[in-house]
Amino acid sequence: MPTGQGGSALVVIDMINTYDHQDAELLVPSAERVVPILADLIGRARAARTPVIYANDNFGLWRSHHGELVEAALARPHADLIEPIKPDDDSLFVVKARHSIFYETPMSYLLWQLGVGHVVLCGQVTEQCVLYSALDAHIRHLDVTVPRDAVACIHLHLEDAALEMMERNMGARIVRAREVGFPPPTG
Template identity: 75%
Template sequence: MKPQPRGPCALIVIDMINTYDHEDAELLVPSARRVVPVLADLIARARLARAPVIYANDNFGSWRSHHGELVDTALAGAHADLVEPVRPDDDSLFVVKARHSIFHETPMSYLLWRLGAGHIVLSGQVTEQCVLYSALDAHIRHLEVTVPEDAVATIHPQLGSAAMEMMQRNMNAQIVAAKEIDFAHPPDQPNPG
């Protein structure tokens, strides 16, 4: 029997505050363009349902950065059109990360515990890197994981597909379309109505 989620569902937006001036960016940008409208809608629905929205983002190697500076830098870049629709609002939470996993030496576990969130929705980029490693770390922390397949961007589509299969098979992640996610009634919780 599958364990029941332990609390509210949190949406985690991974590395979408981005300047796209890194290696492989030219391969990532087309996928990000397809994902941004879907992700913007997902973020809006999470906010409407009062689900926690947490941005987990690289710091661009600048160890004195804070989230406002990261957003400003990304919005001043060549691909601001990919950042503006998904930018954090005043109620969004922000965790700066240095490596692939949103959990690696960050306060993410503590933050989710404080929120009482036992179920996370992983969105953003890159499916075959940060999303995959974050799903594994969430799984070993006994968190329920959902990945909206149309709200994650890839550099290499074949690796992205393989990562989705690994998350589903090895980490018990639910792979769904973003429109199927109901933040008010996460999967495996009864819908009163």
């Protein structure tokens, strides 16, 4: 990723979720707290015409596309966590198989193509996928912002440690979602 690119993107990590996996019962209460904040953040990014990119696990469904993943999540008991934040027609979608949004995905190329030098990472799980994605973004010389109230965790003490690591070791800006600004597009 070349440095010096000025655009921003909002990356929503693993929020299109069926919540039928190990640790889901620990994750759901945290997700319930962040969904309204995420919905506002996504709405502000869309209003500013900032790219909104969903980076999501594929639930092991290797023949599926993003629409099928959204449909599967909406058909499950926690559809109320998906509906307010689901992708719209302008949203971009990157399917991932492992923790980082960059691992074996076209994310680096997509961000370069969009002229993005700053990513706002939100979603779940703070101490796993968000943390590893922040590290990989840092390695790629991207500026990283993580709104602490727009990420969901399984273990609160690990979330606090992960946010501290992102800030100290990766130079990430850790802020509240209301502090995230999306500059209007130029041109």
